[in-house]
Amino acid sequence: MKILGVIPARYESTRLPxxxxxxxxxxxxxxxVYEQAAKSSRLRRLLVATDDERILAEVRSFGGECVLTSREHPNGTSRVAEAAEGSDADIVVNIQGDEPLLDPVMxxxxxxxxAEDGTVPSSTLCVPLKDDGTIRDPNTVKVVLDLRGYALYFSRxxxxxxxxxxxxxxYRHIGIYGFRKDFLNTYVGLPATPLSSAESLEQLRILEHGYAMKVAVTQAEAGPGVDTPEDLEAVRRIIGSASGV
Known part of the structure; x- marks a missing residue:
């Protein structure tokens, strides 16, 4: 089974350019992010997909693989699909580019x-939500599952x-997505849907169009992502403390 990992990385960011x-x-x-993802035991190949020459140069400077994509993509998954074109991968994993504490087990x-069920078109990850206070936080995306582990709904x-x-x-949703390669191409061509637009959660488009997404429940620790300057400082403190910097 050939598994390709793609990290979409856009230079422009509303909250943290x-x-x-x-x-x-x-x-x-x-x-x-790249170095953490490279520790995965399942990935045959890993690359960054970006729209910016500066990111391209940075990734190549540390020996990573990077491809330059269009600036016109509406979301990261669309960028991943372009980067995966022409590859011989059976499965493509979309790895978020703002998770420097990512556990490769995820x-x-x-x-x-x-890999274990050829009938499943897409997959993602969740973790048990232990802090009752965060269930009301709209930035913490929740997911409910059916008895077979398929997503019924995602919501803020x-x-x-x-x-x-x-x-x-x-369960708290973790934004790592797996796609069978042929379904990835189908997915990016699907029109926008009401619930996906209302919640601003692109994965709902899969469910609204009647496709399935199976969800693995992980016990791995999900570290904080970087969306804001405050997040960046928090991650610096965590990594600095761990490394003695």
Missing amino acids: GKPLADICGKTLIRR IDETAQVL SPIPFVRVKTGCPV
Whole structure:
């Protein structure tokens, strides 16, 4: 099974321009993400997909593989699909470019869902939500699953609403996606959908069009991502403390 990992990296960011090149204790954000992803035991090949020459130069400077893509992509998955064109991969894993503390086990778990069942078109990851306070945070995306582990719905709202305590688990979605390569091309061509637009969650487009997404439940620790200057400082403190910087 040939598995390709792609890290989409856009230079422009509303809340943190130039984010992939931000320094984190002596290494750029994109380098830290790449080095973590490269530890995956399932990836046959790993590359960065970017729209900016500066990111291209940075990735190549540390020996990583990078391709230059169009600036016109509406989202990261569309950029991933362009980067995967012409590859011989069976499975493509979309790895978020703002997760410098990514546990590579998460990549393996996302890919394994597709590798072990050829009928599953797409996969993603979730982790049990242990902090009740964050269930109301719209930046914490929740997911509910059916009894076979397929996603029923993703939302920024608290789901499920626990009217009666039955021990029903609450899961936080982790933004790593696996696609069978032929389905990836199908997915990026699907028109926008009402729920996906309302929640601003692109993965809902898959469910709204009637396709399935199976979700692996991980016990790996999901470190904080970098979306804002405050996030960047928090990650610097974590990495600096761990490395003695």
